Amino acid sequence: SQQGEEDPQALSIQEGENATMNCSYKTSINNLQWYRQNSGRGLVHLILIRSNEREKHSGRLRVTLDTSKKSSSLLITASRAADTASYFCATFLSGNTGKLIFGQGTTLQVKP
Amino acid sequence: NAGVTQTPKFQVLKTGQSMTLQCAQDMNHEYMSWYRQDPGMGLRLIHYSVGAGITDQGEVPNGYNVSRSTTEDFPLRLLSAAPSQTSVYFCASSYGVSGKDTQYFGPGTRLTVL
Numbered sequence: 001s002q003q004g005e006e007d008p009q010a011l012s013i014q015e016g017e018n019a020t021m022n023c024s025y026k027t028s029i030n031n032l033q034w035y036r037q038n039s040g041r042g043l044v045h046l047i048l049i050r051s052n053e054r055e056k057h058s059g060r061l062r063v064t065l066d067t068s069k070k071s072s073s074l075l076i077t078a079s080r081a082a083d084t085a086s087y088f089c090a091t092f093l094s095g096n097t098g099k100l101i102f103g104q105g106t107t108l109q110v111k112p
Numbered sequence: 113n114a115g116v117t118q119t120p121k122f123q124v125l126k127t128g129q130s131m132t133l134q135c136a137q138d139m140n141h142e143y144m145s146w147y148r149q150d151p152g153m154g155l156r157l158i159h160y161s162v163g164a165g166i167t168d169q170g171e172v173p174n175g176y177n178v179s180r181s182t183t184e185d186f187p188l189r190l191l192s193a194a195p196s197q198t199s200v201y202f203c204a205s206s207y208g209v210s211g212k213d214t215q216y217f218g219p220g221t222r223l224t225v226l
Contacts, residue, residue: 004154031212042219043202045214090155090215099170100157100215105154
């Protein structure tokens with residue numbers, strides 16, 4: 001089974017609302033990254049949080065990391081229709097393994 | 113910079129045919145990787161490379177070969193295509209040899225095996 005599991009699989013909200021996506025993982029990590037994918041396109045990096053960090057912000061994005069629970073969350077505040085996309089967490093395993101493992105993703109729909 | 117480029121964008125193969133998916137980057141990145149994306153499965157790592165001449169297996173390497181003769185190029189070969197290899201393939205690269213940095217993705221190759 002995959003390292004990262006995301007919840008929910010799909011999320012539908014109104015423009016202006018906040019969207020929260022969660023990611024859980026199984027083994028020790030060096031860092032955790034969030035990516036966005038618009039339909040039919042490649043993935044775009046959003047934010048990276050290291051294992052010794054608990055929270056990071058980037059514009060309307062807020063990411064938290066709880067290594068004791070092996071989980072992370074991505075919060076998008078004041079969502080816009082343009083935020084409609086799939087969002088993936090990816091974990092880089094400890095021990096310099098060279099492997100970045102992706103979760104299954106959350107599909108977010110923001111209705112105007 | 114063109115970033116990460118992939119060719120072709122679309123490909124249809126018959127079972128048993130072979131082909132090579134091309135990936136190139138012009139950012140002088142040491143780390144390159146190949147993923148496949150299937151509906152409901154997210155991205156799964158096929159092979160990766162931490163530098164020219166060095167490759168290693170990812171989560172789903174069977175049926176695929178790679179080589180890394182230059183820093184810029186990382187082709188993925190399907191020796192005998194199977195319908196189970198129908199998928200969208202993404203190439204990615206990152207600065208540094210560990211692969212733990214921000215990944216830059218190509219636009220993808222959509223492969224159908226009949």
